[in-house]
Amino acid sequence: MSRGFVKEEDQEDIPFVAPRAHLPEGITNYVTQNGMNELLLEKQAFSDEKEDLNITNEKERRIAINHINAKLQLLINRIATAKIVDLSKQPQDEIRFGAWVTLKVGGAKTPQKYQIVGVDEADIAKGKISFISPIAKLLTNKKIGEKAILKLAKEDRIFEILNIAYLNN
Structure with missing residues (x-):
């Protein structure tokens, strides 16, 4: 039946649903x-x-x-x-998807630990960053002892890779 034949008060609004975490077109x-x-x-x-x-x-x-x-x-x-992604098949000495990475960030005394995960899993409060984030992209393919430099407007932030682990948690 055409909407023209339905009483206005009987028409329902289409519910707005916030989109899920952004995954760019063409990205697996x-x-x-x-x-x-x-x-x-x-x-x-x-x-x-x-x-x-x-x-x-x-x-x-x-x-x-x-x-x-x-x-x-x-x-x-x-x-x-x-x-x-089967984490056991990732190169264990290199940062790839699923890796838990322990980093020294800049001059910080306490190391930070992050896991590179999917867009729906990302939660910075749990130390999980999306594989499409700038930091994850910067760290990918790095090994223990290497440094990655993030160019910021006012400074460069240096990330030194202290440890890489693939844990199923």
Whole structure:
């Protein structure tokens, strides 16, 4: 039926769903096994949320389900394009996707530790940086003892690679 024959108050807004983490067109959606597990858990959580909706108003229920379905569709598309990287097959002496890297940053006394992960896994609070981030790109292919220099507007930031490890966590 044409929207012209539907009462205005019966029309539902299309729910706005924030996009997932940005993955540039043409870039492979690499994930760690842990990252894939997290995506699958998120998918299950959306399914559970949909089943457990406790909304009696039919219109509000439809809107809530449409919103969950929209988020679920974005997630399903991301899962479908994911390519799991086997960390045991990465060169263990070189920084690549999935590596936990211990760095000395500039003149800092305390080393910092980061893992290079997929865009959906990235969370700086957990020490996980996206493989498409400038720092990850700068560190890729480096080995222990090497330095990487990030050119900033007012200074150069030097990263010295202290350790590289591939852990499945």
